[in-house]
Every structure is written in structure tokens, then in C-alpha cells.
Amino acid sequence: MKLFKFCASSTKNQFIATAIVNLLALSHGLGLGWSSPAIQYLASESTHLKAGPASHGQLSWIGASITLGALVGTLLAGCLAECMGKKRSLMILALPNFGFWVLTYFAISVREIIIGRFIGGITGGGIFRILSLYIADIAENNIRGGLGSIFPLIMYTGMLIMFIMGSYMNYFVVSGLSATIPIAAYFLMLRLPETPHFLIQRMKYDEALKSLKFYRTLHPKSSEEEIKKVEDEFEMMKIAVENATSETVQWSDFMTKKAKRGMALGIFLVFLLAFSGNTVIMQYTAFIFKITGSSLPPNEASIIIAAMQVIGILIMGLLVDRIGRRKLMIISCVGSTATLTLMAIYTLCKETWAFPQTAVALGLSACFWFFASVCAIGVFVLFFFMPETMGKDLLADQ
Numbered sequence: 001m002k003l004f005k006f007c008a009s010s011t012k013n014q015f016i017a018t019a020i021v022n023l024l025a026l027s028h029g030l031g032l033g034w035s036s037p038a039i040q041y042l043a044s045e046s047t048h049l050k051a052g053p054a055s056h057g058q059l060s061w062i063g064a065s066i067t068l069g070a071l072v073g074t075l076l077a078g079c080l081a082e083c084m085g086k087k088r089s090l091m092i093l094a095l096p097n098f099g100f101w102v103l104t105y106f107a108i109s110v111r112e113i114i115i116g117r118f119i120g121g122i123t124g125g126g127i128f129r130i131l132s133l134y135i136a137d138i139a140e141n142n143i144r145g146g147l148g149s150i151f152p153l154i155m156y157t158g159m160l161i162m163f164i165m166g167s168y169m170n171y172f173v174v175s176g177l178s179a180t181i182p183i184a185a186y187f188l189m190l191r192l193p194e195t196p197h198f199l200i201q202r203m204k205y206d207e208a209l210k211s212l213k214f215y216r217t218l219h220p221k222s223s224e225e226e227i228k229k230v231e232d233e234f235e236m237m238k239i240a241v242e243n244a245t246s247e248t249v250q251w252s253d254f255m256t257k258k259a260k261r262g263m264a265l266g267i268f269l270v271f272l273l274a275f276s277g278n279t280v281i282m283q284y285t286a287f288i289f290k291i292t293g294s295s296l297p298p299n300e301a302s303i304i305i306a307a308m309q310v311i312g313i314l315i316m317g318l319l320v321d322r323i324g325r326r327k328l329m330i331i332s333c334v335g336s337t338a339t340l341t342l343m344a345i346y347t348l349c350k351e352t353w354a355f356p357q358t359a360v361a362l363g364l365s366a367c368f369w370f371f372a373s374v375c376a377i378g379v380f381v382l383f384f385f386m387p388e389t390m391g392k393d394l395l396a397d398q
Contacts, residue, residue: 010226012217014139017192018147021090021131022154023185027097028124029158030178031117034104035063035283036302037166040290042110048171050108056354058110063283065114069121070128077129085198086134087189090127094186097123101179105172123182127151137195138215145325146318153313159282160306167299196234200241209234265386272378276336277371282306290354326388333378340375344368 039062041047042054054062073093080089100120107113131151139147165174196215199208209231216230254263281288285302296304316328348365 010217011140011143013215014143014147014217017138017215018135018150020185020188020192021087021134022150023181023188024090024094024097024123024127025131025151025154026158026161027094027101027178027181027185028120028127029155030162030181031066031097031100031120031124031158032155032279032283033159033162033306034166034174034178035066035117036163036286037299038171039063039284040286040298041171042113048108049110051110054110061114062110062117063280065117066121066124066283067279069118069123070125071121072118073122073125073127074129075125076122077126080126081130081133085194086130086137087192087194089130090134091186091189093123093126093130094182094189096120097182098179098186101175101182105175105179134195137197140216149313149316152316153310156306156309156313160303160310163285163299163303163306167303196237197241200238205238208238212237261385265381268381272333272374272381275371275374276333276378277340277368277374278336280367281371282309324388326382326386329386330379330382333375333382336375337372337379340368340372344372 039054039059042049042062043059044053047053073096077089077093080092084092096119100116100123103112103116103119107116132148135147135151136144162174162178165177193207193211193214196208196212199205199211212234213230216226216233218227218230254260282305285305286298289296289301290298316332319328344365347368
């Protein structure tokens with residue numbers, strides 16, 4: 001069960017495992033960031049595409065296809081995790097991501113690129129759902145928030161890396177290098193045990209205890225007190241998981257006030273993430289700066305934006321277990337509302353038309369007004385209705 005021998009902390013293997021599975025987040029971030037520099041190349045006369053430069057409609061589908069794939073991946077992820085376990089599911093999700101980069105490398109038509117990005121989106125949607133569950137299963141309560149915040153940090157770091165690579169490296173070199181990440185993730189995950197929660201659900205108690213000991217970094221020289229602590233944690237986990245498994249889920253369970261509130265808030269958070277404009281703006285960053293007439297070169301501007309996001313997420317990771325999730329989300333929504341409003345005013349004054357499909361129909365400023373409105377609604381809902389989860393046990397009744 002040993003993975004690496006350095007560091008004696010009980011959380012060592014939790015951090016190592018989190019780093020390994022987040023290679024998928026890195027690869028997905030590379031995929032999200034790929035469109036910003038690649039779209040300029042694909043729309044130029046120097047493109048390698050057989051049919052010549054891509055049209056605005058084709059560029060829109062290139063950007064949207066990864067999101068459509070993510071929808072499919074999200075729907076499949078629950079069944080996959082329930083049947084295969086969270087670790088094995090993450091290993092499986094590495095494969096479509098690898099397929100995305102292979103198709104991107106060999107594609108000579110827009111259709112092939114769209115198919116590749118759709119396949120890559122399946123990985124993105126899947127890891128959004130499963131990776132956080134995996135970390136919640138293996139992490140101690142006091143570091144769960146911090147480990148969970150590594151996911152967006154790594155994903156946006158991937159976008160930053162792609163903005164830099166895409167700006168200064170050949171299209172094919174970028175795809176070839178990126179393809180190595182999901183393969184590395186797959187083989188490194190082979191050395192990780194399945195989560196103790198899943199093994200308990202399958203009544204594999206010996207394996208579950210070994211798994212928990214691994215994630216709590218027990219070794220032959222561990223003290224009796226440390227061993228006893230982990231064994232006690234295992235017994236509590238076993239009771240909680242078995243009680244949860246034995247309960248029959250009925251429709252009436254979803255009709256309680258707590259259940260309705262939880263589902264409504266969960267759906268709203270997904271809506272907020274999807275329609276805050278973050279993903280769209282990051283996929284078309286260079287394009288937006290180009291058509292808004294910025295004095296900065298588009299690719300350099302996109303690198304600066306991505307770097308600022310990475311810094312912001314890093315700060316969030318340091319604060320999430322100190323001031324709580326709710327406050328950080330409110331601060332984020334307030335900042336997003338203000339900046340998107342400024343962008344809406346600026347683009348309205350510029351009266352610009354080049355942004356793919358939606359912006360052509362509505363005007364670029366209307367897109368920013370919409371994103372700003374969603375974030376403003378987010379501030380209201382988060383402030384008045386969202387409970388804090390910092391330090392709470394996931395198995396406890398909330």
C-alpha cells in the first residue's frame with residue numbers, strides 16, 4: 001500500500017492521492033483553455049484544416065461541444081461511481097480525455113475537432129462530480145475543504161499553461177504534450193486503493209480498513225495510539241455507511257423541507273456555475289480581447305486573466321477552512337457582478353459584433369449584462385439562503 005516514503009504526517013497520502021487524481025483536472029483545464037489560442041489559428045489562413053479557415057458558426061460549436069460532453073459525463077458519473085467505485089471511475093474517465101487529445105492532433109476537419117472536444121467534455125463533467133466525492137471520502141474533516149479547493153486551482157492552472165503553450169508553441173506540439181497527462185494519471189492511479197466508503201458498501205471490510213490506514217498514512221512504525229485512532233474511525237465509518245446503505249430511499253424522502261432546500265440550493269449552484277460566464281469567457285478570452293480593441297495582444301491578455309484566476313483560487317484555498325465556503329462564494333459573486341457590469345458597459349459603448357453566435361444575435365454587451373445579472377442573483381441567494389458547511393461531518397445529519 002505504500003506509495004512514497006517521504007513525509008511522516010498522517011495526511012501525507014491524502015495529499016499525494018489528491019495530487020494524482022487532480023492530473024485529470026489539469027488535463028481538463030488544458031482542454032478548456034485550448035480553444036482560446038486554437039480558435040485564432042483555426043480561423044486563420046494558416047490553418048491545417050482541409051476545408052480552410054473555420055467559420056464563426058463552426059468556432060461556436062468548437063467552444064460549445066466540450067460543455068455538451070460535460071453534460072453527458074455528469075449524467076454518467078453517478079452510475080459509474082456507484083458500480084465501479086470512485087477511484088476506478090476516475091481511471092476510466094482518463095480515457096476519453098486521452099482520446100480528445102489524440103483526435104485534436106490528427107483532426108483535419110472541424111467535425112473531428114468537435115467530436116474530440118465532446119469526448120473530452122465527458123471527462124470534465126465526470127470529474128466535476130466524482131473527484132470531489134473521492135476527496136470527501138479520503139480526507140479528514142479539518143482538511144477536506146482545502147483538498148477540495150485544489151481541484152479548481154489545478155484546473156485553472158491547466159488553462160493558464162495552455163494559454164502560454166498555445167501562444168508560443170506549435171498546434172501539434174501542444175496536443176502531443178497534453179496527451180501525456182491523462183495517461184500519467186491513469187497509471188499513477190493504479191497504485192491508489194479504492195475509497196474505504198465504497199469498500200464498506202461492498203462489505204470488503206479488510207480491504208476497507210487497509211484503505212483507510214493507507215489514506216491516514218499508517219506504517220509499521222506507527223504508534224499504538226495512532227493505530228487505535230484509525231481503527232476507531234473505521235468502526236464509526238462502518239456504522240455510518242451501513243446505516244445509510246440499509247435505509248430505503250423513497251420519494252417521500254425528497255419531499256421533506258430539508259431535502260427540498262438542499263436540492264434547490266444544489267441546482268442553483270450548478271446554474272450559477274454554468275451561467276456566470278466564467279467558462280464561456282475563458283474559452284474565448286483571446287477572441288474577446290481582440291474584438292474589443294484592447295491595446296494588449298490578445299494572447300498576452302488571456303495569460304494575464306488566467307494568472308489572476310489562479311492567484312484568486314490559491315487565496316481561496318488558503319482561506320476556505322478559515323472563513324468558510326459561503327463567505328468566499330458571496331465575495332466571488334460580488335466581484336464578478338462588478339467586473340461583468342463594467343465589461344457590459346464598455347462593450348455597449350464599443351458596440352462590437354464578432355463574438356460567435358449568441359453575441360452576434362444579442363450583442364456582446366447583452367451577454368455580459370446577462371452574466372452580471374446571474375452573479376448578482378447569486379449574491380442574494382448565497383447571503384440569505386446558503387448554509388455554511390465548514391468543519392461539518394459529511395456523514396452527520398445536517
